[in-house]
Structures are given as C-alpha cells and as structure tokens.
Amino acid sequence: MPTQISRNAQVLKFFAQQDRGIPRKRLVKMVYQTDIIARQYLGEPVSTFEWRLFQYGPYSREIPSAVDELVVGRWAWTQETEATEDGPGWKRLYDSGQPIVFDFKLEENEVLAYVSANYLNMPMDELLFDVVYETKPMKAAKHLHERLPMEMVDNEGRNLVGFDLGRIIKAEQQVRSGDFLTAAQYFDGLRNRITARYAE
Amino acid sequence: MAYEIVLPHDTQSDIDEFIETEYSGQADQLEALRYIEREVSHLKANPLLGTSPPGGPFESRKIYQFLVPPSLTGRTVAEFAYTVLEQDGLIVLSGFRPLP
Numbered sequence: 001m002p003t004q005i006s007r008n009a010q011v012l013k014f015f016a017q018q019d020r021g022i023p024r025k026r027l028v029k030m031v032y033q034t035d036i037i038a039r040q041y042l043g044e045p046v047s048t049f050e051w052r053l054f055q056y057g058p059y060s061r062e063i064p065s066a067v068d069e070l071v072v073g074r075w076a077w078t079q080e081t082e083a084t085e086d087g088p089g090w091k092r093l094y095d096s097g098q099p100i101v102f103d104f105k106l107e108e109n110e111v112l113a114y115v116s117a118n119y120l121n122m123p124m125d126e127l128l129f130d131v132v133y134e135t136k137p138m139k140a141a142k143h144l145h146e147r148l149p150m151e152m153v154d155n156e157g158r159n160l161v162g163f164d165l166g167r168i169i170k171a172e173q174q175v176r177s178g179d180f181l182t183a184a185q186y187f188d189g190l191r192n193r194i195t196a197r198y199a200e
Numbered sequence: 201m202a203y204e205i206v207l208p209h210d211t212q213s214d215i216d217e218f219i220e221t222e223y224s225g226q227a228d229q230l231e232a233l234r235y236i237e238r239e240v241s242h243l244k245a246n247p248l249l250g251t252s253p254p255g256g257p258f259e260s261r262k263i264y265q266f267l268v269p270p271s272l273t274g275r276t277v278a279e280f281a282y283t284v285l286e287q288d289g290l291i292v293l294s295g296f297r298p299l300p
Contacts, residue, residue: 041256107257114257157256163281163295165257167210171294172283174208180292183205183244186212187237190219191230198226 005073008066010102011047011112016076016095018116024063024091025056026124029132032058033119036135038111039150040157041165046108051148053141057132058148067093075100106173107166203284203291205244211280214296218278222271222298231269236278239266240293247284247291261294268298275299 005013015030016022022030035045049060070076075098083089104112119127132138137148158164174180181189207215215236223229243249243264250262258281265279281295 037256041258110257114259157253157258161253161256161258161263161281162279162297162299163258163263168261168281168294171208171210172292174210175206175290175292175294180206180208181212183207183237183240183293186207186215187233187240190216190233194219194226194229194233 005075005100006066006069007103008047008049008062009069009073009075010100010104012063012066012093013070013075013095013100014102014104014112015116015120016070016093019120021079021092021094024093026120026127027093028059028063029057029127030115030119031060031063032132033135034111034115035150036137036153037115037157038108039154041111041161042107043155043158045150046104046111051137051150053138053144053146053148055144057128058138074098105166106169110165110169201286201289203244203247203289205240205291205293207293211293211296218296218298222273222275223269224272228269232271235266235268239264239280242266243280243282243291247282250280250282265299271298 011031011034012027015027019026031047031049032051035047035049035051038044038046049062049066051058051060067076067078070093071078074096076096077094079090079092079094081090119131122131136152137150140149140152219229219232223232247262250264252259252262261281261283263279263281265277267276268278270276275298277299279297279299280293283292283294284290285292
C-alpha cells in the first residue's frame with residue numbers, strides 16, 4: 001500500500017531529496033517560491049502552508065509539524081547545531097532515502113523541478129534579495145507576522161504567457177505517446193477535409 | 201539540423217476549431233490554413249524565432265506569434281507554444297491560440 005503523507009510533508013521531502021542536509025532557511029524559501037510560481041502559472045499553490053511575514057522573510061508556522069511528520073515516519077531526519085560566537089546555528093533536513101509515493105500533478109512536478117533547478121544552488125543573499133523579497137506578497141506585507149497575500153499573484157504568469165501550462169504538458173505527452181501528426185500530414189489532411197466539406 | 205514539426209492531437213483540434221469557426225467558406229478557410237502552414241515552415245527553418253517567457257516553467261518553451269488573415273471576429277494574430285526536442289529532432293507545437 002502506498003505511503004500516505006501530507007501534501008506539505010511531500011513538498012519538504014522533495015526538496016530534501018534534491019539537497020542532502022538542506023538548511024531550513026533555504027528549504028522554506030524553496031517551498032515559498034514553489035507556491036508563488038504555482039499560483040502564477042497554475043492558479044493555485046502546491047502546498048497548503050499559510051505564509052506569513054517573519055524576520056527572515058516568508059515563513060509558515062506549519063513548517064515544523066510537516067518536518068515532524070517526516071521525522072516520525074522516518075522519511076527524513078533533522079540535525080540542529082546551536083549558534084556560537086563563530087557562526088549561526090543550523091537546522092538541516094536530511095532525506096532518509098526511503099521512497100514515498102508523491103501525488104503531485106504533472107504541472108506541479110514541472111514547477112517543483114523549475115524551482116529546484118533555478119534556486120537550489122543560488123547564493124542565499126541573491127535568493128533572498130533578488131527573488132524572494134521581490135515577490136509581490138512580500139512587498140505588500142507591512143507588519144511582522146502578517147499573512148502574506150499570496151492570492152495576488154494567482155494566474156499572473158498564465159495570463160502573461162497566454163497558455164495553460166497543464167494543457168501544454170498534456171500536449172507534449174501526446175507526442176511522447178505517439179498521438180500526433182507531422183505538419184505535412186496534418187495540413188494535407190485539413191486541406192482535404194475543407195475541400196471535401198465544400199464539395200458536398 | 202533539420203527538424204520535423206509535429207502537432208499533438210490537442211493542437212490539431214485547436215487549429216481545426218479556429219479555422220472552422222473564424223473563417224467562412226472554402227476560400228477563406230484554405231487561405232487561413234495556408235497562412236498557418238507557411239508560419240510553421242518558417243519555424244521549421246528557424247526554431248529560434250520564438251521567445252521564451254522568463255521567470256517560470258515556460259522558460260524551456262517558446263512562443264511564436266504570427267499574422268493570420270482577418271477573421272470573422274476581427275482576429276489578425278495567432279501564436280504557437282512550442283518545444284524543441286533536440287535529441288529527437290522534433291519541434292512540438294504544444295499549443296495554438298488566436299489573440300483576442
């Protein structure tokens with residue numbers, strides 16, 4: 001029977017799988033960016049985290065419980081180091097290597113892959129100041145602990161591009177499964193159909 | 201490298217519907233078809249014609265805009281979304297839409 005874990009824990013595990021020992025600070029920003037881009041291109045977030053403005057940017061109070069879910073289920077483990085005079089403390093999340101069944105939709109997978117490819121190795125300052133803090137919900141929030149108005153970016157990307165990402169991916173899949181015609185086949189066929197229609 | 205242009209089922213349906221509903225009569229429908237077919241051959245000759253919208257999952261895809269004959273509802277511009285599959289030598293026309 002497939003492993004059932006919450007959607008939020010799945011998102012965290014996905015990023016833990018991409019970067020062994022991913023620091024909590026980066027992990028949170030990766031999930032936030034995933035929700036931003038998913039809202040922009042799909043009209044809804046991938047996670048159900050409620051994002052709020054905290055001292056170090058967007059954060060959700062549900063993050064610790066989603067991490068706990070992974071730890072209790074032994075799908076991941078954490079390592080924490082105390083802050084010292086020499087440097088800050090770290091909270092890292094390690095994937096256990098135990099596979100789970102993700103229930104992400106195709107288009108959600110594409111967003112997760114995009115965020116991973118573009119932001120996982122980006123220097124933290126650049127990720128914070130050039131990407132995360134530049135998002136509209138972050139700019140709109142004025143007070144600490146205020147809920148970020150994530151919905152303000154809904155469908156922004158889809159409207160800009162004009163195409164629905166889910167439909168595009170579905171069409172690409174049709175080609176992979178052989179459900180396609182070459183341009184010559186298609187246009188010849190359409191020309192014949194139009195000609196036949198008016199010959200009747 | 202020469203590419204083969206392919207149209208998945210959904211893109212075929214979108215073009216079919218566009219020509220059938222936006223143009224009336226054999227001559228106009230065939231003319232619209234010729235326009236679109238010509239643009240596809242441009243794309244085949246130069247897959248770099250499209251632009252990639254930055255900052256999201258469409259970065260790996262391109263959008264190519266072109267003119268079509270004025271339609272019954274006054275549409276004059278349409279666009280393809282496409283993906284170049286280098287390894288397969290294919291250009292997949294994964295989306296078609298007339299602009300409002």
